[in-house]
Structure formats: C-alpha cells, structure tokens
Amino acid sequence: MIRKARIDDVKAIHSLLLLTKEHDGLVLPRSFSQLYSHLRDFFVVVEGDEVIGCCALNIIWDNLAEIRSLVVLPEHRGKKLGRKLVEACLSEAVTLGIYEVYTLTEQTGFFAHLGFVEEGMEKLNQKVFIDCMNCPRFPDHCNEVAMVLNL
Numbered sequence: 532m533i534r535k536a537r538i539d540d541v542k543a544i545h546s547l548l549l550l551t552k553e554h555d556g557l558v559l560p561r562s563f564s565q566l567y568s569h570l571r572d573f574f575v576v577v578e579g580d581e582v583i584g585c586c587a588l589n590i591i592w593d594n595l596a597e598i599r600s601l602v603v604l605p606e607h608r609g610k611k612l613g614r615k616l617v618e619a620c621l622s623e624a625v626t627l628g629i630y631e632v633y634t635l636t637e638q639t640g641f642f643a644h645l646g647f648v649e650e651g652m653e654k655l656n657q658k659v660f661i662d663c664m665n666c667p668r669f670p671d672h673c674n675e676v677a678m679v680l681n682l
C-alpha cells in the first residue's frame with residue numbers, strides 16, 4: 532500500500548536512505564532533522580508494518596518540483612513499486628498546480644521509462660544548485676544526470 536508518510540515512519544525512511552547509500556551509493560542519506568522538516572514531502576510503500584520504499588516530492592519554485600529520496604528495498608524491486616511511488620509524487624504535483632518535475636539521478640533507464648527526458652543542468656532553476664553546493668559529492672564525485680518531465 533502506498534500512502535503519505537507519517538511521523539512514525541521517519542526512522543524507517545532514515546534507514547532506507549542510509550542502507551541504500553551503503554549498498555548502492557545512489558541516494559543521499561538525510562538527517563533526522565531534514566526528514567522531520569520534510570516529512571510532508573514523502574510517500575511510503577508499506578507491507579504489513581514494514582516500510583519497504585519511499586519517495587519525496589520537494590517543491591523548488593512556482594512551477595518546479597523535484598523527485599528525490601526514491602528507494603525500494605532490494606528484495607522488493609521489479610514489482611512496479613518504484614513506478615507507483617513516482618506516480619504518487621507526480622499526481623501530488625498536479626494537485627498542487629506544479630507541471631514541471633525533475634530528478635537528479637544515475638537511474639536514467641528507470642526514469643526514461645516513466646517519460647522523463649535528459650536536460651542540461653543549466654536549464655533548471657538556479658535554486659537546484661543550492662542542494663548541489665551542499666552535497667558531499669559535488670563537484671568531482673557526482674555522476675547524476677538531470678531529467679525532466681512536463682506534466
């Protein structure tokens with residue numbers, strides 16, 4: 532089941548992002564402080580009592596939001612949960628009146644499958660770079676590509 536995250540999901544989301552950094556190095560871990568502040572950005576997928584995936588929609592500007600912190604536990608991948616999490620975020624973007632969504636990712640095949648197209652970073656709102664400046668991988672260890680979807 533996919534639903535909006537609740538306060539008692541934060542520890543599980545924190546672990547998911549940390550686990551994925553250790554195992555794949557593909558998403559940035561988030562501090563508890565960041566997760567509590569941005570809890571309303573998150574959707575989770577739960578099986579029983581367990582949070583097995585998460586994804587966040589981060590509003591950047593008047594018509595731009597970012598899909599980030601997307602993870603599905605390795606043993607649950609390939610079951611369209613990643614797609615459903617992204618689609619939940621896209622649907623929320625439309626509800627909010629936001630029609631351009633981007634992501635910074637190494638998973639270009641997955642996002643291309645969902646209709647995202649590669650875009651030059653310089654085409655995105657300058658606020659995107661604030662996150663880059665604060666990222667431990669910036670600039671020499673970043674392999675991420677900007678991908679955009681117009682809704």
Ligand SMILES: CC(C)(COP(=O)(O)OP(=O)(O)OC[C@H]1O[C@@H](n2cnc3c(N)ncnc32)[C@H](O)[C@@H]1OP(=O)(O)O)[C@@H](O)C(=O)NCCC(=O)NCCS
Binds near residue numbers: 558599634639640
């Ligand atoms: C990326 C990730 C979330 C995908 O989750 P998933 O639940 O396995 O993906 P889904 O099963 O929903 O796949 C959706 C579609 O994308 C396709 N797909 C999945 N991964 C793909 C890839 N790497 N390349 C191309 N297509 C891919 C699937 O075949 C599926 O196609 P279909 O709907 O036509 O059958 C998961 O692999 C993951 O957690 N990876 C590690 C963290 C990560 O890289 N996050 C992204 C950070 S931006």
